[in-house]
Amino acid sequence: MTLHIEVGADDLGASRFAISPITQVVAALLVLSGRISSWAARPWADRNRGRLHAMCEAEPDLAALISILGARGYNPDFIAPPPQGSTSTFPQDLAAVRETPAVRARQEVARVFEGRALPDKVVRIFDSPDPVGRFTHALSLAWEEFVAPDWDRMRTILQRDIAHRADQLITEGWDGVLSELAPTIRWHPQASGAVIEVSGMLHERRVLRKGGILYLPNVFDGLWFCWDEPWHNAVVYPADGAAALWPTAASHHPATAHLIPLIGRSRALILTNMDGPITTTQLTRALRMSLGAVGDHLSVLRKSGLVEGTRTGRAVVYRRTRLGDALLAGSAAD
Structure with a gap:
């Protein structure tokens, strides 16, 4: 099931980020x-x-x-x-x-x-x-x-996310921004604008109403859309860096302690962090590891058959394999 949203060139220019x-x-x-x-x-x-x-x-x-x-x-x-x-x-x-x-x-x-x-x-x-x-x-x-x-700390996370997206928009354009907005979102540039493709949503094709899109980050991993009148077009997406609000999150998964002796702490954290599809950049920000370190650990996990990667636009999205899920389930039950 995939949602397709047709966005005109003028609407791209009218799109912006906001805090709600x-x-x-x-x-x-x-x-x-x-x-x-x-x-x-x-x-x-x-x-x-x-x-x-x-x-x-x-x-x-x-x-x-x-x-x-x-x-x-x-x-x-x-x-x-x-x-x-x-x-x-x-x-x-x-x-x-x-x-x-x-x-x-x-x-x-x-x-x-x-x-x-x-x-x-x-x-x-x-x-x-x-x-x-x-x-x-x-x-x-x-x-x-x-x-x-926790609103003051939440707002700081949201402000940092928007600042990062603004910098990315300058250097990479909307292609770069949307390729990392959420693993289920893909961006297809066209001569007259673009098509935003969202997997896992109701299968339909919509033409965006005039006025651009408001992009609204949230710290709870929510992803939803507002397309209907009289409301402004909006995309609610997961903010980067939200794990900083809850420092114990990285080691909170019940399987983490059992996996560390088997595959090491960093790989255990990466594996337990994959509750859904996720990019290297998102892992880097969530776990506060370097991009190179995350990439190296993902390579080992891939070769071991515990994770798999799929290219989505400009980004590679990773998720656990059945073997990875089974390893987590067994470790959590111990």
């Missing part, structure tokens, strides 16, 4: 609820997952918000609207959510369930006098509990 606090809230909830996995944030998720469950028991609005996330690859856009400028505050983001008409919110939530009946907890919200206000309340709870305490 409310995007971090939604991405955090996706991780804590198990909709997506984040290797870097695993220690944080393990500490906070129980707290989320307890909050959902006490706060039905939060439980309803969780229930509409990540179903069949679509998230309602109104719960994390793309910002108007290059940065925003959480109160500004929340005000944008608050302005969503209830009819629009219900349409987006209904799309999540694709014709199936809405859960009772969601129906109760939409039967109330102020459904959007209740979702806003749930987002505020999640912000205060899971994002606000």
Whole structure:
């Protein structure tokens, strides 16, 4: 399944990067609820997952918000609207959510369930006098509990990521930027613009609406898109360097300690870091190793049959083989 997005030349020039606090809230909830996995944030998720469950028991609005996330690859856009400028505050983001008409919110939530009946907890919200206000309340709870305490450090990671992408844009163009944005994204330049190809998404071809694309980094490995009116076109992608937020992440995988005597610490960290497809550059930033060292270790792991690499555009994407998965599973069970 592959999504194809046709982007015009004018839209490339109008594209930019921005920081969205409310995007971090939604991405955090996706991780804590198990909709997506984040290797870097695993220690944080393990500490906070129980707290989320307890909050959902006490706060039905939060439980309803969780229930509409990540179903069949679509998230309602109104719960994390793309910002108007290059940065925003959480109160500004929340005000944008608050302005969503209830009819629009219900349409987006209904799309999540694709014709199936809405859960009772969601129906109760939409039967109330102020459904959007209740979702806003749930987002505020999640912000205060899971994002606000670390927001200054998160924002620093996001700013560094954007600075890196800006430098890369100058030296390599959009080809270089998108080849490293996420392992599942490919970039195909054309005379009239380009086609962005995203694997693992619903199979469709879309022509981008005018206005360019907002690229929004997040520290929780979330990857999703906003294409529908009235929202600005946006791509939410995993920020580089997020592992620095949780220093224990590199050795947190339960198999790491058992693999170190067998293949060495660095190779064990690389192997356990491959929860999904990943590039050499992403491994370098996540594990704070040199590019040469990561390349050497990947070469050994490839020759041993534990990982495999596939060229995607200008980048090579690595993933564990079945043998690599089996080795991890056996080590984690010991």
